[in-house]
Amino acid sequence: MSSRIELKKKVIVVGAGIAGIAAARELYKHDLFDVVILEASNRAGGRMFTGNIDNTPVEFGATFIHGAGEHNAIYQLAKYYGKATGIDGISPAILKHSDDIEGTNNSSTWASMYNDLYSYLDAEFTKCFSGNALKTPPYVKSMFYTFVNWLTISEGGDHCRGIGINGSYRNLPGDREARFENIYSYGYLIQKLVDTLPDCIHYNSEVLSINTENSSALITCKNGCQYEADHVIVTVPLGVLKKRCLYENLSPNKQLLFIPALPAEKQIAIRSIGFAQVGKIVLQFDQEVTSKYKLIPLMILWRPDDKHDPVINKKFPWATELFLLERIQNSNLYESWVTGSAVACVEQASKEEIIEAFTYILNKAFKHHIPNIVDVHMHKWQSDPLFNGCYTVHLADVNTSANITKLREPLNNNQVLFAGEATTEEYYSTVHGAYLTGIREAKRLTEIKKLFT
Known part of the structure; x- marks a missing residue:
């Protein structure tokens, strides 16, 4: 037994959001690693943040399950834990479904005709009423701006300006905007997932630096604690990487998150990927x-x-x-x-x-x-230094897919790995996307470990 323990590699997961939790759960499946999650705040969940007001669960962060069907990992987890509490089936007891309308994806055609999503919407909306002055409803432009604001919730940007059309995002089949309801919530799901872990989450442990100058990474926290690790899985939001990894965004009296600084191509990727407010x-x-x-x-x-x-x-x-x-x-x-x-x-x-x-x-x-x-x-996501915004968006005139690929590439022979919704080309900005990236990076380490065990 002692020799088995000595063979275990030490893994530090930075962040107890859904990606960090998923990574830790996957690593613990194989009993090959000692895992510690360092969480800067006093709670798990990250951008999944459920409050309680007058006994009503309120989602201050992530709200929807995008693609509530059999292909969505979050849907499957909600379904599993719903049944585990004696609820037969996921809907309507757990999820409130929206009226979903399937559309035709002509994004490649649109991208060749318009500069960004706003210009496309403006042109196409105008076409609907051109030559029909008598049929044009009053305040048609007001209707347009209301629609654009609504779309901006999911697409990002400022009124969809600067948002690309031909992105790599992939819609999953099923309801695109299903919500939890009754006693269920994202907070409920997070707690169920945390309960499956050993006592490995260290709260109030904001990471100040990750030093990779030696074979073992040295992680220093704001509370004074230090940790050595063979591998580090970084799951912090893209907004934090923008603030802590780019010299031009670094606040006074703050140090870079990584020592030495990230390679130039990694910094370019962080700088180029959009982050919605x-x-x-x-x-x-x-x-x-x-x-x-x-x-x-x-x-x-x-x-x-x-x-x-x-x-x-x-x-x-x-x-x-x-x-x-x-x-x-x-x-x-x-x-x-x-x-x-x-x-x-x-x-x-x-x-x-x-x-x-x-x-x-x-x-x-x-x-x-x-x-x-x-x-x-409300939770002030933009001004909260642990987030600095909400989720990844596809910007016009930027190859977001290529930059995401650069961002997620491990450093120093898998000494540092990257997970989180900003590291998936197909499912960025979603909870299920973040969850899958945590599993992806944990499997990367597991496969390497098994090769040498």
């Missing part, structure tokens, strides 16, 4: 917002004159980017979204300012009484 705002009303208030859900259509409203322009100009209010299960909670450059404005605004903005907009839109907003809940 999206904010989710959860409004808490003082009573249940039933159907009589006509807010289930609400799409906000901004007329040209509305955007020149003196109150909005003076107090909260960012509010003109708000476009959606959607109820969270059967509760007094509603979620709204904001994207692009408006995210920073919302994250800097106080709760009182956000409440005032929404109250003003709702009172402007409705003549009848609307319940009072008593609180605002």
